[in-house]
Amino acid sequence: MTAPASAVVELRAVDKTYGTPQNPLPVLRALDLRVATGEFVAVVGASGSGKSTLLNIVGCLDRPTAGHYLLVGEDVSRLDDVRLSHVRRTRIGFVFQSFHLVPHLTVEENVELPLFYNRIGRRERRARSAQILDRVGLGHRRTHMPNQLSGGECQRTAVARALVNRPSLLLADEPTGNLDSVTTREIMRLFTELHGAGCTIVMITHDLGVADVAGRRIRMRDGRIEHDDGSAAPAAAEGSCSAN
Amino acid sequence: MLGELIVEALRNLLRHKLRSLLTALGIVFGIASVVAMVSAGEGARREILDQIRELGTHNVIVNAQKPPAEQKPDKEEGDYVLEYGLTFHDLRQIRATLPAVTDALPVRDVKDWLWFQSRRVEARIRGVTPRYFERLNLTPALGRRLDDDDGRERRRVCVVRARVLQEARYVGDPLRLDLKIGAEYYRVVGVLPDFASKNPDRAILGLDDRALEVYVPFETVVDRRGLTQSTFESGTWEVSRVELHQIVCTVADEADVASAARGIQAILGRLHARRDYQVTVPIELLQSRAQTQRTFDIVLPVIAGIALLVGGIGILNIMLASVTERTREIGIRRAIGASHRDVTLQFLVETVTLALIGGVLGVLLGIGGSMLLERFTDWKPVITFGAVAVAMGISCLTGIVFGIYPARRAAAMDPVRALRHE
Numbered sequence: 001m002t003a004p005a006s007a008v009v010e011l012r013a014v015d016k017t018y019g020t021p022q023n024p025l026p027v028l029r030a031l032d033l034r035v036a037t038g039e040f041v042a043v044v045g046a047s048g049s050g051k052s053t054l055l056n057i058v059g060c061l062d063r064p065t066a067g068h069y070l071l072v073g074e075d076v077s078r079l080d081d082v083r084l085s086h087v088r089r090t091r092i093g094f095v096f097q098s099f100h101l102v103p104h105l106t107v108e109e110n111v112e113l114p115l116f117y118n119r120i121g122r123r124e125r126r127a128r129s130a131q132i133l134d135r136v137g138l139g140h141r142r143t144h145m146p147n148q149l150s151g152g153e154c155q156r157t158a159v160a161r162a163l164v165n166r167p168s169l170l171l172a173d174e175p176t177g178n179l180d181s182v183t184t185r186e187i188m189r190l191f192t193e194l195h196g197a198g199c200t201i202v203m204i205t206h207d208l209g210v211a212d213v214a215g216r217r218i219r220m221r222d223g224r225i226e227h228d229d230g231s232a233a234p235a236a237a238e239g240s241c242s243a244n
Numbered sequence: 245m246l247g248e249l250i251v252e253a254l255r256n257l258l259r260h261k262l263r264s265l266l267t268a269l270g271i272v273f274g275i276a277s278v279v280a281m282v283s284a285g286e287g288a289r290r291e292i293l294d295q296i297r298e299l300g301t302h303n304v305i306v307n308a309q310k311p312p313a314e315q316k317p318d319k320e321e322g323d324y325v326l327e328y329g330l331t332f333h334d335l336r337q338i339r340a341t342l343p344a345v346t347d348a349l350p351v352r353d354v355k356d357w358l359w360f361q362s363r364r365v366e367a368r369i370r371g372v373t374p375r376y377f378e379r380l381n382l383t384p385a386l387g388r389r390l391d392d393d394d395g396r397e398r399r400r401v402c403v404v405r406a407r408v409l410q411e412a413r414y415v416g417d418p419l420r421l422d423l424k425i426g427a428e429y430y431r432v433v434g435v436l437p438d439f440a441s442k443n444p445d446r447a448i449l450g451l452d453d454r455a456l457e458v459y460v461p462f463e464t465v466v467d468r469r470g471l472t473q474s475t476f477e478s479g480t481w482e483v484s485r486v487e488l489h490q491i492v493c494t495v496a497d498e499a500d501v502a503s504a505a506r507g508i509q510a511i512l513g514r515l516h517a518r519r520d521y522q523v524t525v526p527i528e529l530l531q532s533r534a535q536t537q538r539t540f541d542i543v544l545p546v547i548a549g550i551a552l553l554v555g556g557i558g559i560l561n562i563m564l565a566s567v568t569e570r571t572r573e574i575g576i577r578r579a580i581g582a583s584h585r586d587v588t589l590q591f592l593v594e595t596v597t598l599a600l601i602g603g604v605l606g607v608l609l610g611i612g613g614s615m616l617l618e619r620f621t622d623w624k625p626v627i628t629f630g631a632v633a634v635a636m637g638i639s640c641l642t643g644i645v646f647g648i649y650p651a652r653r654a655a656a657m658d659p660v661r662a663l664r665h666e
């Protein structure tokens with residue numbers, strides 16, 4: 001039976017505590033979460049409730065203080081930096097609120113960065129970045145610098161960069177937070193399409209309209225999951241977020 | 245991969261051209277001083293070697309010396325003859341008793357005038373045997389050396405320094421010149437190049453930097469001039485009798501030179517009542533001069549080290565600032581999948597690239613400085629491939645040493661915090 005094993009994310013009793021041992025500052029408390037392949041999850045909640053912290057742990061940017069995290073069946077909660085970096089660049093795609101493009105690199109160079117860290121040769125990098133930029137509708141902006149782009153174009157570049165390695169999981173931390181309503185709709189259409197193509201997405205948002213696009217909603221409060229719609233039937237059994 | 249990192253580093257450095265240049269300046273001057281000093285040192289070393297080679301590293305040179313305490317008995321006695329120096333007997337004894345000495349060559353000097361129409365120039369006329377040219381590495385630029393037939397037939401031929409022709413203002417074919425020495429004409433058969441550089445040790449050969457020398461067959465000199473010579477010294481005519489002015493002894497093995505010199509000292513000590521000779525060992529001069537050179541070799545790395553330390557700290561300082569300035573970029577790269585190592589390597593490559601650029605500029609500046617030294621001082625700097633390689637190696641090392649800390653700091657950043665940094 002592969003059904004239970006097809007969870008992309010499985011958090012078991014995860015704690016995250018900042019501060020000093022004398023003055024601990026718990027941010028996540030005994031958090032359990034399971035995201036199945038092909039799900040589109042929206043995380044909502046008040047500012048400071050621990051959403052970004054959760055996403056950073058799910059994205060292997062940070063490690064839980066206690067508990068276990070299984071990513072596609074592999075326990076990554078105690079991996080060292082080299083392994084964790086490897087997991088990040090093969091399994092995870094990140095999209096941030098403020099785009100986080102490297103300002104002195106062109107659009108295509110930004111998109112190619114994850115491939116570079118995956119030791120993929122120049123020519124293949126160029127081909128794959130061209131393909132994915134076409135996919136997000138930025139084929140004509142390849143050699144532009146980020147400061148020559150609009151906010152929507154920046155975010156689409158960031159999405160392209162997140163997808164270029166065909167990750168198992170696309171993570172977005174308030175991806176529309178800096179965008180106007182028109183470009184927000186644009187980006188959400190892109191996410192919906194990706195989800196439709198089988199991509200597993202976890203997205204933080206403040207915008208309830210945006211959250212409605214997702215198949216499943218999680219509300220956080222004080223480091224705990226306050227409400228969870230529960231897992232809807234996955235849209236597809238596709239294992240990774242491909243560019244097509 | 246590394247190539248792309250270097251290209252990326254260059255791009256980053258070029259984004260802040262002025263800052264990069266100023267940062268590299270310390271390295272530039274450090275490396276320039278290394279190159280200039282190594283070149284000057286190498287030049288000095290080669291000059292010493294050349295100077296000693298002029299005397300021959302396998303040679304022991306014995307010179308006749310006017311005994312210092314010699315007092316003329318009475319001025320009235322006009323026919324007093326000052327007798328001193330080396331003798332044919334000395335030469336025979338050295339040849340017969342010292343197996344280590346493979347060759348011992350006699351030299352006779354005569355001071356005389358060279359006549360060029362109405363002008364005259366005083367020159368040293370050296371009576372030498374053919375092998376003398378080999379022992380002292382004298383190679384004619386034109387014509388030939390003296391040979392055995394010249395001596396056997398007592399020919400009136402000579403080999404001159406180029407300087408002699410210059411003094412004569414002779415512009416024709418040198419090998420067609422009949423040179424008037426005193427009252428006699430000698431046919432020029434060879435021309436030796438002038439001395440390339442000054443050499444304080446040249447006096448050991450009985451020579452000076454003026455290079456007005458004329459070499460004639462030993463037998464010819466003995467035959468035509470006899471063994472006594474009158475010279476006009478400090479207001480009076482002095483008549484002296486010196487059989488040999490110099491004996492050039494050659495030892496086959498460089499290691500035996502010192503002991504052979506002691507043997508020669510012992511023989512001459514037995515044969516001579518007075519100190520009317522002096523024994524010189526060129527290779528010992530070389531060793532003592534090399535000792536002086538060594539002081540320079542110690543001072544050099546110290547100065548260069550200080551310069552590079554200053555340059556390195558400059559680089560360290562700017563790279564630390566650059567790391568802080570690029571915190572967010574570091575966070576982004578980490579989020580995308582760059583490991584500790586990737587980030588370390590990126591910044592290390594950038595620092596080393598900067599240091600190497602400084603190194604290249606420093607080498608160029610050093611070469612330029614050496615050329616200026618050569619033009620405006622009597623140093624003769626020699627730029628070797630080795631010096632340039634060492635300079636580049638040092639700049640690379642400086643880049644690594646002072647780049648490792650900022651690079652590690654960049655890599656050690658917490659990615660989550662780096663991403664939030666603004």
Ligand SMILES: Nc1ncnc2c1ncn2[C@@H]1O[C@H](COP(=O)(O)OP(=O)(O)O)[C@@H](O)[C@H]1O
Pocket residue numbers: 018019025027045046047048049050051052053054661
């Ligand atoms: N590195 C940190 N050190 C200390 N406290 C932190 C750190 N990161 C986050 N926090 C705290 O954790 C809490 C949750 O933060 P975050 O996950 O960013 O919330 P959200 O994304 O839901 O607004 C906040 O109170 C924040 O101040």
Ligand SMILES: [Mg+2]
Pocket residue numbers: 051052053
């Ligand atoms: Mg947040």
